[in-house]
Amino acid sequence: MNLPNLLSGLVLLTVASADIRNDLQSLINAPDAKPGATADFIPQGITFSQSRHAICLTGIAKVPVTSRNIEFKTQIPPHQSAATEMIQEILETNSAFIPNNTIGPQTISTVYGIQTDFCYPATLTSATQVKTIQILTHGTGLQRNYWDIPGPNNSYVDAAAMAGYATLSYDRLGNLQSDHPDPINAVQSAMHVEILEGLIQGVRKGTFGLKKFDNVVCAGHSYGQIIQTGHDNKYPSSCSAVLATGVSGAFQYLSQDTLALNPTIAHDVDPGRFGNLSNAFFTYPTSVSVQLPFFRYPYFDPDVFDAVFATRGTYTIGELLTLPAIFTPAPAFTGPVAVINGEFDFAYCGGECGQLPDLYRTTFYPTAGRAAVYLIPNTGHIINAHATAPQAFQQMLSFLKENGL
Template structure:
């Protein structure tokens, strides 16, 4: 009973934190020594190695934190364009190269086949990356650390030679981070934002209701994480999937290898939804991709019918000259890269990255929107 009451108080406090956040809206980088020495793993012509990048939590703060990632590409080709892959809340970098059913759920392998290198990172506070105090793990510190990674990729610290083209590919909260980074620093050539829109529906509360302290979860109890780190209650990962489009093995693996988030991220993510946040200053092309059955963003009142509609939903949060595109994966849930029909989305996304300023099959282009005629929150 005492444990149940503790969980009830905890989820109630998280719900209050989210409500307050939404209400408020409406009114020199270097690789860690030795990281170059990690051996490559050869898999069907793909070379992968673990890298660690030193980062700062703020623009003026010390570079005393670590972002860990997996760099993959064709052997001996350090000059390829690089896609930096930024996972979502309570996930890890494994999301992009999921070890179920061979390469079916590997965005990494598909991108490499198209001529890219990939750097899938564990966000700050997750997996192999540093785990600062929860008050230090926020939307802004995520943005700053990803920016430090972008700079390290650009100047060749990560790949061994300078990189001329860098694309950010995000999922869920990682998409909010990626769009914000692009708007704040203007240092990437394109952004793919999957499974995250500025207009969430009531289903977004599902995540808050399923969150509890990571220290109480058997998967994290031995890691001695700081207070305020959270994960999902056992047996609740199905909220991220569409039942008709999910392999049970994927759901089981996700449950057994879930990640963490922080109360600091929950308390600050709402800033991204504001129509006056950094998204307004994004100059790089942006593709918004969602699954039509995403419980968080696609509902009867907020339909995700097609890519053009998705791009139009996003247009009020950007300048009138922003180059936005949209894509909808039919029947897919929130973790769209792990759904049975995910290869369709992967193909569309990679085709768009290859030609982000012109139309490609299955991707809708946004239409000009008269901003003065729209509410900052069009779904209200």
């Protein structure tokens, strides 16, 4: 998301709807206008999406959570050699690293600050015209701007706004401008599930934004969709529909994907961006570590690739240790589900998706009310960053329209 300071943002807003602008500005001027909600929202500024089709309120959602996490005795590695050896132990054949390092369940009840972009179609004159919001969850080592990538046609936020949808994208816990608690025992998959539920309930109750939404579509990418599936297993009635992108039913490729990422201590890679993080936060050290699992040459713009690499986020040891725990089916979810994958997805299909996305649909959402699978040609794992992104966006948005959302 393009985030100029508030003054610059207000100058840009002269071409947007005055009514929407004034409504958003009123939230900045009176951030405590809605007391007693389940999550407080602290507005920070107003900006546009990449192609200016959406006008967005940026702010911190204070999300109360109670999560049943796992307490590990794993220690933060003192240096990269120890971190690499840990990854080897986690991924080796017949690994017992996780059970050997598990102490037991641990309940965490707290409030976390989650950085969000809450976007409306810029052409609207009233927030009441928007009937559906989409909550967008990014994948490993990415950030919320995965949904608003700089490029000619790579912003899903823009595409959704042009189709009449509001969107809420956010930095997952432990990423960029969201809170960074204990990266082993707090930033875990189960916690992400609870934060997602908190955001969903926040938009349903009108805690932040301009209105309450009855229709909440949930879109996840990669690890973000694994979080989504874990969420739908526990809260099958929360989402009106699910858009599952960059995921499959083939769990066996995740080990090679993790190795391709080349997990490297984040503050060693980029002290300027990650210098305040502990050694339990990892990132991608080189552009090869991004291209190998995520991109398929030559089907992407080099400038878009560079933008994704330059704005990469982090991931934690806690996430790596707990991903399998939530990779579970959601048999009680009965809403519409669309699965969208790139033809050459390396991370979840080993480079050849074929029937694997359909396997994901039937295995993880066996009772979906209506389901569809779309395989996007000439596309790797990070769908939104490829030249074919508009095809994926069209399929996703058309699916929602066909299902009355």
